[in-house]
Amino acid sequence: MPVSQKMLQFMGRSSWIRKMFEEGARLKAIHGADKVYDFSLGNPNVYPPEIVYEELHRVVQESTPASHGYMPNAGYPWVREKIADFVSKDHNLSDKESLSPDHIVMTCGAAGGLNVVLKSILDPGDEVIVTAPYFVEYGFYIDNHGGVMRQVPTRPDFSLDIEAIENSISPKTKAVLINSPNNPTGRVYSEESLSILGNVLDRKSLQFGKVIYLISDEPYRRIVFDDLKVPSILKMYPHSFVVTSYSKDLCLPGERIGFIAVNPLMENVRDVIDSLILANRILGFVNAPALMQRLVARLQGVSVDPLVYQKKRDKLYNALIEIGYECVKPEGAFYLFPRTPISDDVTFVKMLQEELVLVVPGTGFGCPSHMRIAYCVDDSTIEGSIDGFARAFKRAKAI
Numbered sequence: 094m095p096v097s098q099k100m101l102q103f104m105g106r107s108s109w110i111r112k113m114f115e116e117g118a119r120l121k122a123i124h125g126a127d128k129v130y131d132f133s134l135g136n137p138n139v140y141p142p143e144i145v146y147e148e149l150h151r152v153v154q155e156s157t158p159a160s161h162g163y164m165p166n167a168g169y170p171w172v173r174e175k176i177a178d179f180v181s182k183d184h185n186l187s188d189k190e191s192l193s194p195d196h197i198v199m200t201c202g203a204a205g206g207l208n209v210v211l212k213s214i215l216d217p218g219d220e221v222i223v224t225a226p227y228f229v230e231y232g233f234y235i236d237n238h239g240g241v242m243r244q245v246p247t248r249p250d251f252s253l254d255i256e257a258i259e260n261s262i263s264p265k266t267k268a269v270l271i272n273s274p275n276n277p278t279g280r281v282y283s284e285e286s287l288s289i290l291g292n293v294l295d296r297k298s299l300q301f302g303k304v305i306y307l308i309s310d311e312p313y314r315r316i317v318f319d320d321l322k323v324p325s326i327l328k329m330y331p332h333s334f335v336v337t338s339y340s341k342d343l344c345l346p347g348e349r350i351g352f353i354a355v356n357p358l359m360e361n362v363r364d365v366i367d368s369l370i371l372a373n374r375i376l377g378f379v380n381a382p383a384l385m386q387r388l389v390a391r392l393q394g395v396s397v398d399p400l401v402y403q404k405k406r407d408k409l410y411n412a413l414i415e416i417g418y419e420c421v422k423p424e425g426a427f428y429l430f431p432r433t434p435i436s437d438d439v440t441f442v443k444m445l446q447e448e449l450v451l452v453v454p455g456t457g458f459g460c461p462s463h464m465r466i467a468y469c470v471d472d473s474t475i476e477g478s479i480d481g482f483a484r485a486f487k488r489a490k491a492i
């Protein structure tokens with residue numbers, strides 16, 4: 094067998110989105126791309142804000158040969174300074190809590206950042222608690238670094254079930270990994286729940302005589318609706334990392350640029366940061382892309398207008414509710430995660446496929462009987478899909 098047993102197993106587990114992608118390509122070839130309503134991928138369909146292109150031109154014009162060279166593995170110090178200042182203000186950090194450039198490590202997107210953090214903190218067999226439904230790649234990233242993923246369900250409204258998290262913490266727990274605004278549910282965790290989670294982790298760290306880290310994956314932080322603000326985890330718990338990127342808010346997922354912010358109040362913070370920097374190097378990222386670092390330094394606080402996605406959410410959410418689907422209204426990101434009208438989500442997703450509507454079964458996110466709809470698509474795709482959603486719903490209810 095040319096590939097390892099483990100990769101074979103992973104390829105099976107990761108196949109949902111790939112299967113939808115392949116099915117989408119097949120259906121588009123038969124019916125034409127405009128007749129297939131593809132909600133399978135979280136790839137923003139909108140252009141980056143205009144200022145991204147203007148600044149990109151400037152950055153290119155100002156380039157010298159040195160601009161394309163290696164740099165400190167953590168990234169350009171002046172870029173990290175700009176980001177540290179912005180994050181400190183954005184998270185409303187006090188002087189004591191504020192970040193310096195040393196607390197920022199530039200990464201190849203949030204995915205790169207998560208791998209760097211996990212590489213730095215995990216020993217073989219260490220457990221990482223994730224709240225289900227969860228971003229499907231987490232299991233692979235945790236395994237990359239010898240860890241074991243432990244799934245803990247969220248409540249029916251997808252808010253954190255702190256009691257369940259607390260009950261799952263054991264001497265093997267090294268970290269809790271959360272994602273807010275959430276992919277696939279769009280849930281934003283409340284300040285109150287994060288504060289209680291911080292207290293639980295403090296208590297459990299004390300009980301087991303070791304630090305339990307909190308990793309907050311936040312690439313959708315700026316995509317929130319109805320004037321909501323995402324609370325800062327850095328204010329809730331000292332042993333915390335924020336991992337994020339410019340993939341979604343600047344619509345640059347292919348450019349692979351993001352960062353890790355390390356809580357300055359973390360125990361042995363300098364050692365942890367040194368470990369992150371080495372991990373960035375030895376995982377083969379070496380450093381985040383130079384051009385993109387210089388670009389995003391100029392764009393702190395710039396984001397796609399969340400109203401664009403809020404309008405799409407409203408259009409699709411209202412239509413699905415009218416049809417009869419049950420769905421928690423998302424507060425951010427660009428996903429809906431409704432219940433499927435029959436408990437077998439895989440069968441229902443196939444019924445939707447027959448209507449040329451492509452979504453991903455909740456099973457792929459550790460939450461069966463649901464489906465993920467990535468609505469970062471043209472309005473015409475949303476509008477064109479509604480009849481298909483309605484027909485599949487009716488057929489499912491008639492089973």
Ligand SMILES: Cc1ncc(COP(=O)(O)O)c(C=O)c1O
Nearest residue numbers: 135202203204228276338340346
């Ligand atoms: C929850 C979550 N975390 C991390 C990532 C990876 O983001 P990036 O493209 O910045 O690596 C994604 C991408 O879809 C995501 O949805």
